Structure formats: C-alpha cells, structure tokens
Amino acid sequence: MAPAARLSLTVARGVDAGKHVEADARAPLSIGTAADNGFVLSDPTVSRYHLELEASEAGVRVRDLGSSNGTYSGRSRLRDGDVPWDTALLLGDTVLVVSRAADAAAEAPRALPGFVTVSPRMLEVVRQVRRLAAFGGSVLVLGETGTGKELVARALHDEGPRRAGPFVVVDCGALPHALVESELFGHERGAFTGAVARHAGAFERARGGTVFLDEIGELSQTAQASLLGALERRRVRRVGGEREIELDVRVVSATHRDLRAEVNRAAFRADLYYRLAGALISLPPLRERPEDVPALVAHFTLDLAGAADALPAELVERWRLQHWAGNVRELRNAVERALAGELDAHPGYPMPAMPAAGGGPRARGRRRRRRAVPRRARARGRRVRAVLRGGAARARPRQRVGGREARENGPPLPALAPQAVRSSLRRARAEVRVYCTYHRPGPSSGPVTQVTGSRSAQKR
Secondary structure: OOOOOEEEEEEEEOOOOOOEEEEEOOOOEEEEOOOOOOEEOOOOOOOOOOEEEEEEOOEEEEEEOOOOOOEEEOOEEEOEEEEOOOEEEEEOOEEEEEEEEOOOOOOOOOOOOOOOOOOHHHHHHHHHHHHHHOOOOOEEEEOOOOOOHHHHHHHHHHOOOOOOOOEEEEEHHHOOHHHHHHHHHEEOOOOOOOOOOOEEOHHHHOOOOEEEEEOHHHOOHHHHHHHHHHHHHOEEEOEOOOOEEEOOOEEEEEEOOOHHHHHHOOOOOHHHHHHHOOEEEEOOOHHHOHHHHHHHHHHHHHHHHOOOOOOOHHHHHHHHOOOOOOHHHHHHHHHHHHHOOOOOOOOOOOOOOOOOOOOHHHHHHHHHHHHHHHHHHHOOOOHHHHHHHHOOOOHHHHHHHOHHHHHHOOOOOOOOOHHHHHHHHHHHHHHHHHHHHHHOOOOOOOOOOOOOOOOOOOOO
C-alpha cells in the first residue's frame, strides 16, 4: 500500500531553477513541457510528457513516458522503478530534486455506486470523480483492461449535471475503419452501400447527455482528424448529408494505452489529446492495490452466491498475492469458476495460467490445415499433380485437412495404393518427356503452334 505522503519538487538546475511545487503523491503526477502536466517545465530538452512520479513503499516510483532524452538518477537511466526520497533526477538539462512533504489528513470520501475499494489510491480516484463530475468538461480515463474505466465514465455522468440525459457508449476498438464516421456522426440513406435508412450517430443520440469513447487510442489518424474537427467546431455532419448538427454533449474517453507516450512518438494527434484530456483520471491496476482483493471477492460472492463468505479465506489470501493481468475482470471470472467448482479451493492448488496466444492442439490443427488446403487447391484435384507437387501420398494431406476446409473443397478422393502411385508417376514422367521434347527450341525450328500429350504430336 502506498503511504500517505506529499511530493515536494524543486528544480535545482536548469531553465526553471528555483521552481517549486507540492502535490499529493498518492496519484500519479506527470511532469513535462505540455500545459496540462501536474508540474510544467519550460526546458526545451524536456519532452512534452516526460515522466510520472508517485509515492511507493520504497520512496518514489519514477516512470518515464517515452521521453526523448530519458530520465536519469546518477548514471542509471530510469524507465519504471523506485528511488528513495531526496533523490536528484536528471531530465534533459534540468535537475529535479524529489523530497517528501507533510501530508494533510483527508476525510474518506462518500462511496460511488459500483465502486468497491479500501485502497487509498482508489479512494483518491473517488474524490477526483466527484470533483470532475460537476466540472462538465472533457475527461480522459487511463487504465489497463479490466480496471473499471467504463464504471468511472458512468459515475462522471451520473454524478454530474447531465445525469438526466442519455449515456451513449462507443467502443472505438471494435469499429471497422470504414464505419467510424458513420457510427460517430451518423449517415443519410444511400450514403454508401448498405445504408438503407438514415442513422443517427453517437453524438446525435447523446444530445443533452454524455458520449463515452472507449479505447480512443485505437482510432486511425484519419478518424482522429474527423473527431478533432467535430470537437473544434462543436458541430457534426452526417455522412452523405449537408445539414450540420450542433453538439450538446459531454465527452468522456478512455484507453488502455499511454496516450502521452503515443503523442511523443507521433502515433496519436497532440491536438486531439489536448481536446480530450481536459482532465485526467488514472486507474491503478489491481496488482498495485492488493488490499482491495478481499473486498472485491466478498462483493462478487455476495452478488453471485448470496453469501459474502462463500469461499475459504485461504483461497482469498492466495488471490490477494496474485498478479491479476486481467485486473478486476479476471478476478470476477476466478470467483465465478471457484463457485462453480472449476477451481480447487485448496491453498496449494495452482491458479490456471493465462492462455498463450497461438498455442494448443486446435491452433496447431488450424495452421496445418492452412498449409494443406492451398496445396490441394493448386493441384486442381488431379491425383498425379497432387502426388508430384505435394511430395506425399494423397492420404496424408487429405487426412490433415478434414473438417470445414475439406467440405468446401468437395468430397475427399480415395487414397492411391502404392502400385497406383508408381503407375501414375511413370505416366507423368512419360508425359513430361514428350512435352519437353516438343518444346525444345532448335536453331531452325519455327514456332510450335500445337502440342498434344501423345508421342505422335507434330510440329507445323
């Protein structure tokens, strides 16, 4: 658990020498030259989003955001690690001293619907959500998959002045590139093939409420430009339409990507980022707040089984020490499986590993079929060519293909006996010799106008 503390940052050398700020260390503090950082520097050797600082058990956690000149402590380059208090960090030509300041006691915030937490970091997120709900501007929610980004977006809507309006969710990661503008802005009938009726876009449907753009980091550069234009003008136009529609929505977006690092490497438009990130909310992963695991398990078991203590304490303790790559979503899945009897509740029983991409017998079978089916297709279904090109008897590739691909390529042909294979090879070799004989160019030969597969073929 990160201790309650405040950061004291002082620029000891550089363009901003003498600049000082104090900030809450329980939430990540971003440092860079962009105006929306928690601590803004003017040194041109510092990146727009250079690094993040946050309190940890060992002192201060330093996370470089893909900066151009790096973050150093002494001669060691820091990418993501802990340093003790009173450490001097080198950012380009700037030396920044990180110290600990006294922390004022804060009253525990009133809980939000759907939030189950005892972690100081998540309680700070709850306070931030309550402050920003009344703000009314754009909010960008950052966090890994399964940390509850949509829950935060819903709370911003429900606690804000637009709670009576609609809450429209757009999963940008699931939209085909060709349909992004249609889904966001709508389209007129006949605007493109398949547009049989007028369709109201997400911004139009969310009028008076909130539009939640989930996985905003998956948008293409073209879609980013279109979205930026709509947010700048506060107007949208349906695809294939002429009339502009005025926007009356609050925009909340979320992503599992580090958009500041994406901006640094020009993968995400900086101007769109500034439009979306009127305020930032960072959600910590479950592995960094293990004290929340027992409370979440009790909540899930009460919801699924009607009893908060339906699982043994030994299992819950083992879960508290687990990594949880899928965060709260993976934990809920584990609770469901344990209640269904699919997981052994014995403390020594290992948790199932995350599935490896592309592994297992099913994947191997798919790869084998993908190799075998084109070979059969190239052979055009003729036995001799299949034997010559495949280099094996017909029985083996046909046996491997099987299933759907075999049905699509017609009924399987019977396997050739070894004697039949030898006969086919002899005939094929004879045909090849004849073909080569009548296609060999000579010094005085004219053009070959017709060639047959028999020895009686003549040149004209």
